[in-house]
Amino acid sequence: MKRSYSLFFSALLLCSIVMAQDDSHYQTPPKDITDLALSKPTPTVTVDGKGQWMIIIERASFPTIEELAQPEYRIAGIRWNPANFGGSRTTYFNSLQFKNLKTGKTTTLTGIPEDLKGTSLQWSPDQASVAFLHHGNDRIDIYTAKPADGIAKKINGKPVNAVIGSSFSWVNNDMIIYKSAVGSGKAEPVKKAAPTGPVIQESLGKAAASRTYQDLIKSPHDELLFEYYATAQLMQIQLSGSDVVEKPIGEPAIYRSFSVSPDKQYILKGVIQKPFSYLVPWSGFPSSYTVTDMAGKTVRTITNNPSSEGAPIGFDDVVSFPRNIDWRDDEPSTIYYVQALDKGLGRTTSANRDAVYTLTASGNEQPKELVRTKRRFRGIDWGNAQTALLYEAMFADRKSRINLLNPATGAVDSLHERSSNDAYNDLGNVVSTRNEYGRQVIKIMKSGDILLTSSGSSPNGDLPLLRSLNLKTRATRELWRSQEGVYEFVVDILDAENGDFITRRETPTETPNFYMRNFRKPSKKGGLALTNFTNPYPQLEGVSKEKISYRRADGIDLTATLYLPKSYDAKKDGPLPVLIWAYPREYKSAADAAQVRGSKYTFTSVSYGGPVFWATQGYAVLDNAEMPIVGEGSKEPNDNFIPQLYLNAHAAIQAVASRGVGDSNRVGVGGHSYGAFMTANLLAHTNLFKAGIARSGAYNRTLTPFGFQAEERTYWEAPDVYFNMSPFSFANKIKTPLLLIHGEMDNNSGTFPIQSERLYNAVKGHGGTVRYITLPYESHGYASKENILHMLWEQHQWLEKYVKQPDSKKAF
Template sequence: MRYLLFLFSLLMTATLHAQDDIAYQTPPKLISDLVLAPPTPSISLSKKGDWLLLLQRSSYPSVEELAQPELKIAGLRINPANFAPSRQTFINSLVLRQVNSGKDFTITGLPSPLFASQVSWSPDEKKIALLHTSASRVDLYVIDVATRRAAKVNKTALNSIMVDYDWIDNQRLLYAVTTKTAAQAPKRSLLPKGPATQENLGKASPRPTYQDMIKSPHDEDLFAFYTTVQLIQNTNGAEQKIGQPAIYSRVSISPDKKYMLTQTIKKPFSYLVPASGFASAVSITDITGKLIKKITDLPSSETAPSGYDNVQPTPRGYGWRNDQPASLTWCEPLDSGLIKKPAEYRDAVYQLAAPFSGKAEQLFRTRMRFSYVLWGNDQAALVSEGLRSRQQTQLNRYSPITGDLEKLFSRNTTDAYSNPGQPVTAPNQWDKQTLLLLDKGNKILLNNITGSSPKGDLPFLLSFDLHTKKADTLWRCQEGTYEYVAQVSDPEKLVLITRRETENEVPNYWLKNLRLRIADRALTAFKDPYPAMKGVQKQKIKYQRADGVTLTGDLYTPAGYTPGKDAPLPVFIWAYPAEYSSVADAAQIRGSEHRFTTLSWGSPVFYVTQGYAVLNNAEMPIVATDTARKPNDNFIEQLRLNAEAAIRKLSDMKVGDSNRIAVGGHSYGAFMTANLLAHTKLFKAGIARSGAYNRTLTPFGFQNEDRTYWQAPELYHDMSPFSYANQIKTPLLLIHGDADNNTGTYPIQSERLFNAIKGHGGVVRYISLPYESHGYQGKENILHLLTEQLNWLDKYVKNAR
């Protein structure tokens, strides 16, 4: 008996000792300084380009801040103390800069400390609005640009959980306010009303594995309490109630400011899908909230068929035509929503104009699934359609006068070289963004901020003739830099604002005049936040896997390192798989070696400062090798080919020591990592963060795989590294946020894989980061994460025996 007590005491001591050892750690100071360096400000440009707002975002919050009360319900993360989304990244400083003079102005009247979000300009750009979120409430502030003074304009605290504020016009704002105080929240009774009950009466409801769903009648009460709002119209500080309190999932003002399109959630609330998929009612009211017309009732998305490109057999995509005063448009499927059903046309788009008492008019039909329409004027609009399952997209010119729909171009969505960019828009007479039409309506501008090419990413601006379908390049980024058009300030004079960077120069904004061809003028002069990275060498390397598919990656080597002269380095490969329908698309060059390296918490590049070669963004394409197969049909084989090619390239360059290589990834990259360790012996260690490892827990599809578990059970088994946990003998570091809200990546995925590997005697360590979601935020957690990763790499890779 004494022996048993002694043994129990030892076990308890060992357990407590293990728990006590798990204290927050920090990485070397060099890494800490890099990750905690203040980021360069982001900017918000006025439409005319005469004002520039510099926005300095807050640094990483403490874990203590993350630990504040949080309600996880209906797919939402809510701060119950202030009726706002939890875990926001706030702006803590704003500076107004006059573009012509370059003079900076401080804004007075803002709270200190400032926790700002949702910054927006008034239509005439004489005012700027923003939300300030304090511990107990959300308030709306308006800045007068002329005086640079801010003032709070609301009386009742805002509710920003589901409805954003909006400018009605230059004097009026629309927003939602709370109807009760936080203290009035429903209390959980020790004796529930009854058991939580769900049933299905023969209807198929194939849904993804969403997180944080409603689970009980008490959850229903909480959801209704926190999302019920009162709409308010604020005119120069005077508030007026609009309609009655309701759960609004959407409020949209008509271009002429006379009507509102509203979507209100109604019971019963779903236990399977998030709030965005709840049953709802779509209505049109006047600007005072008076009901004009009930448009339709939309069912819960529980009933949506599985498979990409399948939709519910109901109307969808309600919205205003931005080129008309008040015309409602929407789409309806012509094939019962089922893509496998033979049909010449898949969707039809309809219109109902004010006063909304007539019959809806069919505008056009699409042969693929309707995506969106970008309205221009009576002459032209652009209509997008496509099929995700086939990675196809098509852009059409629509004539509102004749009703004709003419194809402009189509392409595969994975064909980066053929991407012409996005159409440039401009505000019309109702201050709504519409298609920018030039040359008497014959031409548009297309802006491609990526500009993929065989020479790497070289962004460009095109002029495109809607009739001849001929494109002329107005401007393209020079080789040796990475620069894209951030805004077309004057389309007639071709005055642009661009964002330019190189591998050694931090991104800054420039004023460019293509007509006058005068020298570019710098609008910002942001400094390098990472002086410790000076001398680190970066290059985009190109190599081929055994079957001929061309791959690329961003290779970083330490300052002063010389391949061939210095010994090969330990290597850390970081990647994320992507699916392609053709070998040609997979082989295209993506990215630019001339991008400035920005370091966020998740970057693997930190470890180049610790003597590692880092291959970041190592391409891991999964390609459909023939038309009869889908990319994932030989997923594991292609992962192996990708990894072998990268290792071989690094070895041939005399940069990487092929006997000291680690692989890592986040989310789907973590899934990739575990599979590589289960099916190859190529690596000394792996780091997998926030992944999903058992695909039977995501049975209705995952990533770009739309086959269900019951349609392809062998695929789900073979692609799950959990199925081969007994083969994972390479040391694996598993990391997961204990509050992960991403679809499919429950923390249990890492917990179960850890237990499976441990049960088979593998080398594995599992770090559960408190209060973290799918992306990590807490300063202490991030510093600890970077330490754990470095320790793992040093122990099993750099100092491997």
């Protein structure tokens, strides 16, 4: 009898295991959601600087799970495909079309591989040719093509190395330099069956705080693999003449960067040195910077930088050695770099934060100090000998400044200052042009004006604009602005003096397309249409879209985008179940937090990670519901994180309920990454929701002890903040059904899969309703068709069961 019972229970256990395995097969969501997710997105474009050719770029579809499951190494903070010495998680284009903007004729590029996996499209200096990479199964190659003939050809002899940094660059119209994979075709280092000893790390009393980086070197074998795959040989390809001539430049090395001087006489090389770090990714490894001639002979050493281990990690902190090492775009062969004057410590008091130095490529003079900054250096736009724009900012006070710099004298004059959170007063991005060296520099008009493009943020939403700024008088003038009712922004300035430029235009019902305009001869007809892309999302036709405004209890104005189902009538159909999707952001000013962001006139685009799918399934969807976290004065935003989350969420629910379109008793909330963190906190501290969806989040902040998101303080400086902001600390209070989804191979700093694993176990251990999905081979963002469709199925089932029909006993 005991044997019979034993057999019975064994069979029952086996049956339950089989059923559990069957239940874990890939599923697909309803047809409308599937069709939307797999829709071919609107192409992107790039236009040559002469306004003659437009390239229409079509993105490849989602890879299959089989493609994602190909071998991958995750070492030194990067992920690569060992089969072809290239990135393992890359978004490709699979088609290029050349459109002649003068004649309107479009030609599809030929001569490319049938299964093109293209990246890194670059125009030649004269804009007559393009080059790009094709990622094959066992090697990466460079193809070039002239839009005039539309035929591509492979130009490299050796396989390209695209493991780290840029892999190729045009030198002139007839020459390209690229990195070849030295190890291609050779056996990789073999891992010994038994280690020669333990892995040892040691600290001898020097502070060495470190962020929670993923995929770091963990063993001597990892070091060997990184060196093997990252080592490259610089190669020069001469394209002129009937035959392609290829020759090496210098010796193989691990190149973190390489760039040719504006006058094409020198190469600035950044080379990674040993010892490799186990605490920081490759970008923080010791590196030497040298200048060589075009044959590879060293003519000057710029600096030998140590590892960034132990460097301060505050948001205003930087390394104490030279950084931002690059060529000046406005001179033949002058190098500039930046070095901290405050030892890189942003929290200390200092009259000046950084200094910019210059030196010639081939000389032996000491570096010359060009200018000092009051705040942390954020970049330079070079113009000519008398004109440059110098950018500086500090995170601590959220202040940024644009300075007018005279490179000849070092004289600095403040041009514009604002809060970095103040979108309304953003001056914009400077318009550039190619100079005599083929480098992008500030376009200075004959009038002495420069041009700037801006998102045009305003209380009426974003109305992108093009403006001029006179550098002498500081007077600004609006040259063109998107009209009310449409969302249109500047893509490229073709002829600044004549006024020709290209825009991308869309409306809530019109697919984005590209137009030729002229700001000197404005046309009310909308300019000349350059493309005629059709709606890729017919399933959304009839779905209404509205940017709504509402106010939270403490007076801060908020916005969100509301989607309602096709043919929905609030009076007839009544309030709908609601899905709110959001992502918190931090501000130091309530006024900045209350600014209107985004536009109500954009076309509804679909991303696999967004919530708009459920507008086709009978839900009111509130997307991009603003979740500002404000800390004014001496207060940091996170000092009051949870109460402000409640205010934001409550205001969003009341906004849809007061319109009569949302049922405040049937609301789900979701988000990705920091939005997932938000979701778990809302379920732990409020009773506002029927269910939550949290994807790839971090839930225990003690696992990110040296800062996270916009929190600069460490765990030891603000332990209460870390504890109270961690939903893991309150897992016993999470009784609202929570769906956790995480990529098995998440590479994002801090969002290790263990974050979801531990929260799942904690909620489960306290009797909460929780489901945890691990998506095989996925990183922080998801890629494969099967995983994405299954994710959407999981989310749909969760919403149907716990939000639309909260009392239903329906099982998965």
